[in-house]
Amino acid sequence: MSAYSPRDFGHLLGTPGFSDKLLNDHFTLYQGYVKNTNMLLEKLAEEITADRGATPGFAEMKRRFGWEFDGMRLHEIYFENFGKAATKLPAPDPLYAQLAKDFGSFEAWAKDFKATGAMRGIGWTALLWDPVGSRTFNVWIGEHDGGHLAGCPILLIIDVFEHAFLTDYGLKRADYIEAFFKAVLWKRVSERFAEARKEADVAVR
Numbered sequence: 001m002s003a004y005s006p007r008d009f010g011h012l013l014g015t016p017g018f019s020d021k022l023l024n025d026h027f028t029l030y031q032g033y034v035k036n037t038n039m040l041l042e043k044l045a046e047e048i049t050a051d052r053g054a055t056p057g058f059a060e061m062k063r064r065f066g067w068e069f070d071g072m073r074l075h076e077i078y079f080e081n082f083g084k085a086a087t088k089l090p091a092p093d094p095l096y097a098q099l100a101k102d103f104g105s106f107e108a109w110a111k112d113f114k115a116t117g118a119m120r121g122i123g124w125t126a127l128l129w130d131p132v133g134s135r136t137f138n139v140w141i142g143e144h145d146g147g148h149l150a151g152c153p154i155l156l157i158i159d160v161f162e163h164a165f166l167t168d169y170g171l172k173r174a175d176y177i178e179a180f181f182k183a184v185l186w187k188r189v190s191e192r193f194a195e196a197r198k199e200a201d202v203a204v205r
Helices: 020-049 056-081 094-103 106-117 173-183 186-204
Strands: 123-130 135-142 154-159
Touching (some): 056 154, 056 186, 094 106, 094 135, 094 186, 106 123, 106 135, 106 173, 123 186, 154 186
Antiparallel strands (some): 123 154
């Protein structure tokens, strides 16, 4: 069984609004999710081989696997979201037009996204694309594995666990969210939207 390898996001060091200490600590935490995902894959296979699939231990590890895997994958999407080459999303962009259509304006979408991210609790705020309804949603993902909309790919996501901002911003989560918005790589987000629409078109054929 092939193991997952942690990706190198060192190019993010020096991003305005994010100290190197904050980022390096965050990278270390992400690497832990990769390690635990691999460990659970190995242990689950061992349990099945030993015919222990009906045990409480197997059940708990199977449930835990989704949490660790999502912790790995959501961090990878998040780290792809921002960086030193941040740009604005131009009005002619298809994603800009979609957000304006779904929320009334790009500004209204951003207000909704930020308000979702500022909610009390730990987790993630994500912009999702529903290929069936052909519309976008801002959702709250509790922890790593609660709140996902089935069949809806993630276009943009922000980590709002305390570890993502406490070092630099203390309890001022709203300031962290603003810093994140200034660093978003909208080109990558727009590419995700184009990829999601293309995949939906292929599935319909």
